[in-house]
Amino acid sequence: MAASPWSLSEDSSSSPDEEGPGTWGEPEVAQPLLQAALHRKAADLVVFLLLKYRTQQPTSQAEMLEVVGNDYQDAFPVIFGQASACMRLAFGVDVKEVDPSDHSYVLVTVLGLTCGGMPSGEQGMPKTGLLVVLLGIILLEGDSAPEEEVWEKLGVMEVYPGKEHVIYGEPRELLTNVWVQEGYLEYRQVPGSDPARYEFLWGPRAYAETSKLQVLEYMMQVNPGQQPSSLALSEKAVSDEEEGA
Structure with a gap:
């Protein structure tokens, strides 16, 4: 996950509307192994979202749940919050919901910047x-x-x-x-x-x-x-x- 020169607060790594029950909804008090598992799933989701960004394709909550896997469905709000924060802070990409009815999302650069984050012809990660x-x-x-x-x-x-x-x-x-x-x-x-x-x-x-x-x-x-x-x-x-x- 990204760090910044003005040091990230812990709140920035979680979704503002997450309401998961028990330790799923409170990662700060979860056991270390559980936290590590959530971070791995968030990293998997980041890789998936980067692919969607590069190919300029929208995505949906259903697609992201497939990436997370059945065992982590209840933890999805936490995982999605961590992945979204990483996309925003490390790569400068916002995961924006465009249709709440079917939870569809697009990936766009932050703050209205149009550079796309990747110089012409490059296949690297957005910068x-x-x-x-x-x-x-x-x-x-x-x-x-x-x-x-x-x-x-x-x-x-x-x-x-x-x-x-x-x-x-x-x-x-x-x-x-x-x-x-x-x-x-x-x-x-x-x-x-x-x-x-x-x-x-x-x-x-x-x-x-x-x-x-x-x-x-x-x-x-x-x-x-x-x-x-x-x-x-x-x-x-x-x-x-x-x-x-």
């Missing part, structure tokens, strides 16, 4: 989750984030420059080249720095497709216990954005 994290870091840093600060925060997710990541590949290329070319980020030398230092800012495509308010709301959902001082800076940035609109 939008990392982009959203980075946009949040920039927001928390007051609209421009020093490169060294970015890598320090991404280290929480074991994302390091020059080191291949299982989901995001080589992150330096992604941050300083791919997303810059796509217009999501700006990567520039800090004015007047000698020796040269660099910083990240939102690019024009990020401003066009999402907003500081949406990113701030996302961050608060991820971690309701976010440091007040950090949120105060972000809220000021949002206020400035709204005044300039």
Whole structure:
């Protein structure tokens, strides 16, 4: 399951409407072996949902129950909550219910971003989750984030420059080249720095497709216990954005 630089709360890994009976509905008090079994089933469901996302196909609760298996039907709300949180936080993909009558779902990138998370021609995993994290870091840093600060925060997710990541590949290329070319980020030398230092800012495509308010709301959902001082800076940035609109 994904970790983020603003540290995930335990509540973020469960579905808001789960009501499973007994220990199924309360994974925090379940036995370790039961917790491990739930995580394995959630991982199986994530693999299934990633396939649906890549092929741009909808899915249904009935299909997902087949993946989970008969022995875990009662635990489905917990498993689905964990899998949905992983899809959102690690991959930047929302599992959205489109028809409550038959519990059908579509998979879309978060916050209205259109990049799809995978550069053209690639068959790897969606990387939008990392982009959203980075946009949040920039927001928390007051609209421009020093490169060294970015890598320090991404280290929480074991994302390091020059080191291949299982989901995001080589992150330096992604941050300083791919997303810059796509217009999501700006990567520039800090004015007047000698020796040269660099910083990240939102690019024009990020401003066009999402907003500081949406990113701030996302961050608060991820971690309701976010440091007040950090949120105060972000809220000021949002206020400035709204005044300039």
